[in-house]
Amino acid sequence: MIPLAIVSEWTIRALVRILGFGLLAGVVAVTVAFVYRWYSRGRLSLGVGLFAGLSIPSAWLYAGTAAGGPLVSPTPLFHRASGAYVLGVFATAAIAAEAGRRTGDRLACDVYDIDDVAGRGAAAALVRAASLAVSVTVPDTIERLDGYEPIGEPTRARLADRTMLFPRRLDADQLGDRLAERVRDDFDVEYVHAEVALGGTVERFAVGARPSGLSPRLPPGVSAVGIEADPPASVGSGDPVEVWHDRGDATQPVATGSVRATDGDVTTAVVDTDDALALDGDRQYRLLVRPAAVEDARELAEHVWESEATVTTTTVSSGDLLEGEFVGWLPGAVLLIERSDEAIPFPEASVTLQAGDSLYVLGMPAQHQELAEYDPDADRAPPEEASEL
Numbered sequence: 555m556i557p558l559a560i561v562s563e564w565t566i567r568a569l570v571r572i573l574g575f576g577l578l579a580g581v582v583a584v585t586v587a588f589v590y591r592w593y594s595r596g597r598l599s600l601g602v603g604l605f606a607g608l609s610i611p612s613a614w615l616y617a618g619t620a621a622g623g624p625l626v627s628p629t630p631l632f633h634r635a636s637g638a639y640v641l642g643v644f645a646t647a648a649i650a651a652e653a654g655r656r657t658g659d660r661l662a663c664d665v666y667d668i669d670d671v672a673g674r675g676a677a678a679a680l681v682r683a684a685s686l687a688v689s690v691t692v693p694d695t696i697e698r699l700d701g702y703e704p705i706g707e708p709t710r711a712r713l714a715d716r717t718m719l720f721p722r723r724l725d726a727d728q729l730g731d732r733l734a735e736r737v738r739d740d741f742d743v744e745y746v747h748a749e750v751a752l753g754g755t756v757e758r759f760a761v762g763a764r765p766s767g768l769s770p771r772l773p774p775g776v777s778a779v780g781i782e783a784d785p786p787a788s789v790g791s792g793d794p795v796e797v798w799h800d801r802g803d804a805t806q807p808v809a810t811g812s813v814r815a816t817d818g819d820v821t822t823a824v825v826d827t828d829d830a831l832a833l834d835g836d837r838q839y840r841l842l843v844r845p846a847a848v849e850d851a852r853e854l855a856e857h858v859w860e861s862e863a864t865v866t867t868t869t870v871s872s873g874d875l876l877e878g879e880f881v882g883w884l885p886g887a888v889l890l891i892e893r894s895d896e897a898i899p900f901p902e903a904s905v906t907l908q909a910g911d912s913l914y915v916l917g918m919p920a921q922h923q924e925l926a927e928y929d930p931d932a933d934r935a936p937p938e939e940a941s942e943l
Contacts, residue, residue, distance in 0.1 A: 564635070568626045572642045575614070579607035579647035583654030584661070591662035595739045598655055607651020611643055687719040688754040690733055699919050700926075701864035702745055702762025709741055713761070726752045737761070745862070747919035760919065777830040778814055783821045783839040789813055796842040797823060797833070808832055808839065865889065865916050868925065872909040875930050881905045885924040886917025 586606040590598040629635045662668065694714050698704045720732050733756075734746035749758040772778060781797065789795070790813065797809045809832065811825030821841065825833070833839070863886075870876045881888045882903025891898040891905070892912040898905065907913070915925060 564626060564629060568635075568639050568642070571626065572639070572646050575611040575643045576646035576650040578610050580650035580654035580657075582610055583607040583651040584658035587655045587658030588662045591659050591668065592666055595668060597659055600652070600655070603655030604648055604651050607654060608644065608647050611647045615640060615643065688722050688724075688729070689717050689719055690729065690750055690754045690756060691715065691717045692733075692737075693756055693759055697758070697760035699745055699747060699760045699762030699864075700922050701866045702919075703764065705743055705761050705763050709743065710761075713737065713741060713743075720754075726750055729754065733759075745919060747923065749923075758923070760923075762919075772824065775827055776811070776824055777827045778822055778824050779830045779833050779835075780820055780822050781833055781835065781839050782819055782837065783823075783841050784819055785813065785816050785821050785841045786843055789816065789841065789843055791815060794844040795823065796844055797825070797829075798840040798842060799837060800840065805840070810844070813841070863916050863918050864922075865914055866922050866925075868913050868915065870907050870909055870911040870913065874909070875928050876907050876913075877909050879907050879928075879930060881907065884913075884915065884928075885921040886915040888913055889916050890914040 583603050583606055587598040587603060590596070590602075626636070626639055629639075692713050692715060696710055696713060704710075718733065718736055720729055724732060729750040729752075730748040733748040733750055737743050737746045737748075743761050744764050745762040747758070747760045748756065750756055783797070785795075793813045795811060795813055796807055797811065798805050799808050809823075809825040809829030811823045811829070814822040814824050816822070823841075868876075876884075880903060881891075881901045888901055889899070890913075891901050891907075892914075893908065893910065915922070917925070
């Protein structure tokens with residue numbers, strides 16, 4: 555044992571601070587890794603873990619050097635001992651941060667029961683050899699869901715040819731559901747439709763994103779326009795309003811519509827397209843709130859936007875499998891049928907489809923796929939008993 559007299563007071567003080575910084579870096583890394591694993595279901599990368607762990611000691615040392623005083627009294631700042639102290643702090647903090655990253659990740663996996671076996675590697679091979687899991691590989695070609703926006707190319711590239719492991723006890727439908735849930739959680743994809751065979755072969759894999767912006771929420775024939783106006787204090791999104799313009803001593807109505815959003819003196823109003831062209835962005839308008847009234851088209855657009863389902867269109871061709879079928883037999887909800895010059899909104903279940911009909915169908919991705927692969931020989935209830943969805 556080395557006598558304490560041999561170890562100087564400065565050395566003891568420096569070692570205590572180095573160990574303290576290491577402990578602080580480890581605690582920060584544990585916290586960040588735990589939260590990241592819980593939130594994203596993925597492992598925190600080495601670089602991010604080191605950055606998180608070293609950030610607090612770095613900030614502390616920077617504050618000390620900025621003050622101009624010694625890091626460990628009485629050694630001057632620009633001294634070999636101070637340099638050795640800084641190197642010791644960073645080395646210890648880096649080791650502690652990596653240990654904290656691994657510890658936090660392991661704790662999160664245990665607490666939230668997260669399976670961290672990768673699709674490839676020695677551990678995955680061992681699991682497959684023991685017949686404990688089935689491997690599912692995403693195909694190279696990833697389809698886009700009808701009615702949804704495409705996902706970004708970087709995400710598509712990460713998904714292509716990705717292998718994942720799932721418990722062997724799952725049936726085909728459960729495998730598809732688990733694959734879709736895994737992709738949504740790990741890759742931040744909003745909509746996934748997966749069909750997987752019992753052996754793990756992916757029969758269909760399609761993804762999509764929710765359309766962004768205001769345009770998809772507007773029904774045909776209307777436009778959104780920003781105008782300078784001072785809305786009443788209680789006005790909110792969706793309130794019906796009249797837009798008035800002062801011309802001299804007279805006040806004239808310009809358009810009617812609804813409020814979409816307000817930001818100070820600027821109001822985004824949804825009005826008919828013809829009325830939108832008459833609005834001038836350089837003029838000051840007045841808004842008059844009207845009594846609430848039901849507007850079917852706009853209300854339907856809002857409900858469709860808030861739903862996870864989407865609307866697709868299909869045309870019934872001559873000799874098509876859909877020709878002669880009842881509306882109530884189709885998967886999804888038929889919102890509208892365009893037949894020659896006639897429009898049939900919300901058709902009854904007993905309406906028969908004819909060649910040339912254009913259908914607007916609201917449904918989930920699986921229902922749109924079933925419609926695209928429609929089977930007229932499937933057993934179905936009579937149209938008066940068919941479900942409306």
